[in-house]
Amino acid sequence: MQEALAILKKYWKHDAFRSPQDEIIHSVLDGKDTFGLMPTGGGKSICFQVPALMKNGICLVISPLVALMKDQVQRLHELGIKAIALTGGIQSDEMINLLDNCEFGNYKFLYLSPERLQSDWILERIKNLPINLIAIDEAHCVSQWGHDFRPAYLKIAQLKIHFPKIPFLALTASATKTVLDDIILQLKLDEPVLFQKSFARKNIAYMVFEVEDKLYRMEQILKKNPQPSIIYVRNRKSCSDTASQLQSLGFKATFYHGGLSAKEKEKNMSLWMNEEAQIMVATNAFGMGIDKANVKTVIHVHLPESMESYYQEAGRAGRNEAKAFGIILTSPSDKVQAESQFINVLPDKKFLTQVYIKLCTYFRIAYGEGIDEQFSFNLNHFCQKYQFPTVKTFNAIQFLDRQGVLSLSQEYSEKITIQFIIESKEVIRYISLNTNEEPVILALLRTYPGIYESQTAINLSLIAKKSNADEAQIHTILDKLQERNIIDYHKKGNDATIIFNEIREDELTINRVSKYLEKQNKQKVTQFESVLHYINEKKVCKSKLILDYFGEKTETDCGICSYCVSNKKKSNDTTLIPKKILELLKTQELNSREIQFLTKNSEDDVIFALQNLLEHNKIAIQPNNKFTLKI
Template sequence: MQEALSILQKYWKYDTFRTPQAEIIASVLDGKDTFALMPTGGGKSICFQIPAMMQDGICLVISPLIALMKDQVANLQKLNIKAIALTGGISSDEISDLLDNCQFGNYKFLYLSPERLQADWILDRIKALPINLIAIDEAHCVSQWGHDFRPAYLKIASLKEHFPKIPFLALTATATDRVKTDVISQLKLENPAVFQKSFARKNLAYMVFNVEDKLYRLEQILKKNPQPSIIYVRNRKACLDVSSQLNYLGIKSTFYHGGLHAKEKDKNMKLWKNEEVQAIVATNAFGMGIDKANVKTVVHIQLPENLENYYQEAGRGGRNGEKAFAVLLNSPSDVQSSESQILNNLPDSKFLKEMYVKLCNFFQIAYGEGIDEQFSFNINQFCVQYNFPILKTYNGLQFLDRQGIISLSQEFTEKVTVQFVIESKEVMRYMSLNPQDEEIILAMLRTYPGIYEIITAINISLIAKKSKSAENQVVAVLNKLQERQIIDYHAKSNDSTITFNEVREDDRTINRVSKYLENQNDLKKAQLKSVLDYVVNDKSCKSRQLLDYFGEKESKNCGICSYCITLNRTESKVSSTAEKIVDLLKTSPMSSREIQMYSKFSDEAIIFALQQLLEINKIEILPNNKYTLK
């Protein structure tokens, strides 16, 4: 392993391997099929990059994450290691040229998505390459029990027929025992060496707090721990709102979501990485390639969709080995709102069929035609025309993409951005003088409340619908406001693209994939239930709950999570807190925030005492979320 260590030191500047990197590399070099389950931040890519560089030939890396492929190729190229990625938007001629380079140009890595393997001519070209290792990243996607099942992954196993003596290395950061067994079976790994790093994070304190005022608790957490922080939210609007609120409270923050322009993403990322701001408020688009070691707190202020994603996102805290906090804030309405947001936006077979038919009609594709046709696509326009809910439609399109029925470019950024650059009173004055524009302007102001403070992506179709106007009228008003220097307005002409990979067959197309849709919907429901169980279970250690979910048994409590902290409190302390709360409530009903202000006890002590008083029916919660004596 001395040569492997030398490569690690020369290119990656690390002195030693992390456990179990060296063992995985040795297994691959011995020609064994290998399965590696390494939690986020464990250094999975090194496990295939180093053995590939130690041998003649090229390593084939299969990954579903375009952004991660681009990131890894760019990093390898910076190290003067020759690597290529066959990402979307590349013509057949370009792909052919790139594969020529792989064959004759002494390249070491070829990255591609599993969908590329479905093209016979690409597969034929790959068969001719001097492959030395086949690495399958995000291998949980091969299992229908994995949290992002992609049927195209099922075809990876066919590579075994063409490369029978080449080792397969399957890598994933999150997989239950059921998923692990399924991955090994579906990829046809032969007597694989299995390496599984513990999911336990000894320095990460998992905290679940039931709160009424999340912003107040978030402010307390971030002011108590002023080091770098990540706050995860569920949607783009919440990114802007929470970031603005934190800045107002004196906590420097920025935001990150999939709809930002690349330059703005880079700018906001640098602000946070360089610690010019303390916090970055983000959707789950933020995460790939993030390796900031000194993140002190990761806060989820809305419930995640599944514990796999939660574990990965929470795991971005404390990678320097110092104590860090993974906090999940839960309010009484969260369970109900999460169920409606997630479950109501799952497309069923009936909706999927209707959406697919309308999609074909939208582009005037006749039955039995459409294969390999490509179109510009605006999801907002499509949804307005057919009165489809956007999120449910997007989930349906993603499902069709994962099935290989269509290819959907992931450019769902809004193409029109607006910011008002004059004071609100001047905007009101303009509307009074130009009443014909009033409805359109009011629709923008009501739909996008942050449009004065920040450049905001807007949906032209939605504004037209709300203002009962035509889209060209909305555009005309925007142009007029731009000319009069009332707004800063930018419009991009390029939309997302949809490529139809099959001929249109309506029922036959959808019926063929319906079973996968039902399985995925059942899985999402089960995963959400696991999240809700994690949130409401206050009878056991949070770290042990997560380990148990991933099939890892641990007999000892972690000692630092929200449950373990309550165990460490003495009965007398709880009793004195409860007595003080009862005394305060004798004067008038109070919120937990008011109780904390008057009692001076810590929030954790108050919440624990309130739970005890509720359980013994000493107090009750009023409809205004205040506590009162029974």
């Protein structure tokens, strides 16, 4: 393993592997099918990147996360390692060029989504590549019992036919025993060597707090722990609202969600990564591939939809092994709100069919047509037009995306269309007088031959690559050409892009995938009930509950979660706080915050004491939320 250590040190500047990275790498180098079940933050990518660099050929990495693929490819480029990602929106001719580069350009990594394997010609090209390892990231997506099933993952097993001697490496951060067994079956792994790291994160204190005022409690937590923090909220509006509220309290906070432009995401991410902002307020769009070791606190202001997602998100804290906190703030209304968000918006077959047919109508796709067609998409406009509920519609479209019927890119994008409105000889004359603009203009003319005849959508990043210019320079040149009446130039912002991966067949399409819909809906209900159990169970260590969910048993309490801490406090002082409260209420009515201030005890201790006094009929609560002595 000396060569592996040398590669680790050369590219990643680490002197040693974390267990079980070295064991997984050794198994892969021995040519064995391997399964790595490593909780979030465990360094899964190292497990395929290091052995791939040690062997001749190229590593095929299958991942469902476009943002994560792009992030890893960029990081590899920064390390001087050649890598390519075949993401959605790439035209066929450009994809051919990229695959040519893989075959003849000494590339080491090819990232692609499982849906790409459904294209026969892409599979044919991959069969001709010198594949040295096939890595399946987020492998739980192959299981119908997982929390993010994608049927396209079932196609991965056919690679076994074409690469019978090439090892498969399946990786996931969260899988129950049922899901793990199903992954091995569906991927046809041959006697895989299983490396399973404990789900225990001994440095993370899992806390559940029932609170009246979530903002006030956040303020307390963040002042006490001024290190980098993440606050997860339910939706985009909550992102900006919560960040603004925290800023008004004097915190440096920024926010992140899927509706931001790429530049806004990059700017806000940079503020947080460079610790110019302490707090990142985000939806669950934030986090995959984020590698920041010193996150002290992760707070969920709203209930997560599953224990898998909560474990992954909370697990972004404490990767430097220092003590950290995974906190959920709850209030009585959360269950109803969460059901409204997660359960009541699950589409049934009838609604899914309606949405699919209306989508095709919206984009004027005729029956039997539409494959590989790409469209800009504004969800709100679509829902208003057909009077569909927004969240339920989004869930329906997302389901179609995960089934591979279509591809939904939620990245904010800017569609640019151009038409040259002067004769070609005049364009040539202009180029001769403005030679600094020549590479960009020639790249446009050579890439889009019909650009004189009609408005033509252009791929800005492709033109930047071909002209060796950055996108800002191209924007400046296009603005100038517009001002001089050389081109007709339009920019339009889009919430998303949709690519149809199949021809339109209406009920035939939906009938094929609807069997998965019922299973998915049942699974989501079960997962949400597990979250409620975690929140409501007050007599078991929170770390134990998490381990039990993932099929890991332990007899020892963690000692640092909200249950363990409150247990210690209860045993230390069970009588003084109630006595203090009763003395205070003899003279005036008080709310819980006033009682906390006057007794100088923690909110949890005060609430626990109040609940005890209420249960024993010593006090009563008034309609104005103030407590009084029971007469």
